[in-house]
Amino acid sequence: MLIFCPSCNAPLAERFFRQPHVDAACSTCGTKVGLTLFPALFRPAAKIDPQSLLTAEGEATCFEHSSKRAVAVCNRCGRFLCALCEVEVAGKVWCPSCLIPANAAGPIQALEQRRTLFDSIALALATLPALLIYPIFFTAPVVVYLTIRYWKKPSSLVPRGKWRFVVALVLALLVIASLAAVIVSVIVVQRRGRP
C-alpha cells in the first residue's frame, strides 16, 4: 500500500490514506497532492497455494500442462486450460494458441496498443507540401492512393470522422486536374504554333 510523490518519488505518509478524497503533501519536497483512493489500494495481494494448482486424481487437466488442474475452457477451441494458460480478453477466455493467430489475422480491439492515422497523413501530404509549391505535384497521387487504400480501414479507436480524407482527396484531385490542364494547354499551344 504505497503511493509515491509525483514530484520526488518519495512515498507519501500513510496517515493520508484514510479518506476517499484527500489533500496531502509530500513530507520530503512539500508538493501538494490531491489523492483519490479506491478499495483496490487496500486489497491484499492474492496468495496462491502452489499445491492447489496441481491436479488431483479424477480432475480435468490442462491441455498444455498435464500436471496442472484445468480451471477454464477456451471459448474458441474448447481446450481445458490451467490458470497459467487462461487469457481473458474482452470478456472471453482464450488459450494462447488461439489468441496469437487470431490477433495476427485481424487485431483484437481490446489488445490494440497503437494505430496509424492515415487520414491525417493524407491531409498533411495534401496541404503542407503546398508551402513549397512544387512538391505538391508529387504528393497529390500519393494522397489519392492513401485515401482509396485506407478509406475503409478503421482509423482510431475513439470517435473520428472521415472529413480529413475527403478534404485531402478534393485538394489532391484539384492539384492533379490543374496539372493536367497545364500539360494539355502546353501541348495545344505547341501544336497550334507549328507551321
Add this chain to the structure above:
Amino acid sequence: MTPEFPYVRLPGGYRGFFRKASLWEGADHILSVKGTRFNEEYRRFYYRDIQAIIVEKRARAGSWGWWIVLAILFVIALISSSEKDPPYAWVGLLALSLLLAVRLNLALRRSCRCSIQTAVSNEKLPSLFRRKATDAAIARLRERIAAEQGELPAEITQPEEDVPAAVRPPDPANPSAAQVLAEAAARQRRRSAEIGVNLAILALFILLLNSVFTFWVSSGGNQLSAGAASWTGYSFVAIGLVPVFFALQNLAGLRALLGLRILLVAIIVLSTFRVLFSLSMGAITTSLLRTAGGNSAALFGRYYTNTNGALQLAFAAGGVLLIFAKWDTYRRGEASSS
C-alpha cells in the same frame, strides 16, 4: 451488438502542435490516448484495477520556452516595424499583445499533473493538466470505479483516534496530517518567495541597465543611430519583462510581499506606456516640427528621454531599496505567511 466507438470522452485534453492526448470512458476501462498527429498509442486502465488517482497541484502553468519565444517575437516585431509604415507596426504589436494575453491567461490559471496508479503501473495522464477539467473527470471516474469496486472499507476510513485533535497534545515525533500539510505549504511558500525575490532583483537590475543606457543616449555622447538606440531600449524592455512576469507568478498569494508585487506591476505599466509612447514619438515630433519648430521638437525629445530614464532609475532604485530594507522579511520569516 457492440457500437463502433464504445467510448465517451472525459473532460480535459491536450492538443499541442506535435503531440496530443485525451481520455475516454469505456464500459469497463479508461482509455488513455497519446500520440502525435499521425499515430495514436493506447493505454487501458480497468476500473477494477485502479488504486488511486494522484493530482500534483501546481500554482501556475509556466514554461520558459513560451516566454522566450514571445520576447524574441516582440523584439523582432519592434525591429521590423520601426522603419516601416505605422499600420503594420500596430497590427503586429496588437497580434503579439493578443498572444501575450492568451499566454498570460493560460499561465495564471491553476494547473496540475495527473497520474493513475494500479498495482503494476503508475501512468501520467497528460490530458488532465487543468484543475477544473481534472476535477470534473475525477468526479465522473469516481462514480464508475465505485460502481465496480465499492466504497473504501470502514476500518480504513474511521478516525485514527477518538480524542478530538484540539485536546490531544501535539506529538513532535508523529505529527498529524494537518501539521505535515501546514509545514509543507510553508516550505513551498518560502521557496516560491525566494525564487520570486531573486527574479525581481534580476528584473530591477535590467531596469537599472536600461536607465543607464537611456541617460547615455540622452547625453548625446554615443555613436548610435536613433533607430538602433530605440531597438536596444525595446530589447531591454522585452528581456526585462520576462523575469518580472515569472517573479509575479512566484509571488502570487504572498501577502507579506505585496509591496514588491505592486512595484513589479508598476514596472509592467511603465514599460508598456514607454513602448507605446516611443512608437508614437515619430508622429508627435512631426506635429511639433510643424507647429512649434525644430528646437521645441528636439527639446521635447530630450525631456522625454530624461524623464523616461529618471523614472526607470527611480523604480529600479526604489525596488532595490525595498528589497534590501526588508531582506530578512523577503527571504525568510514573514514571506511564508500568506
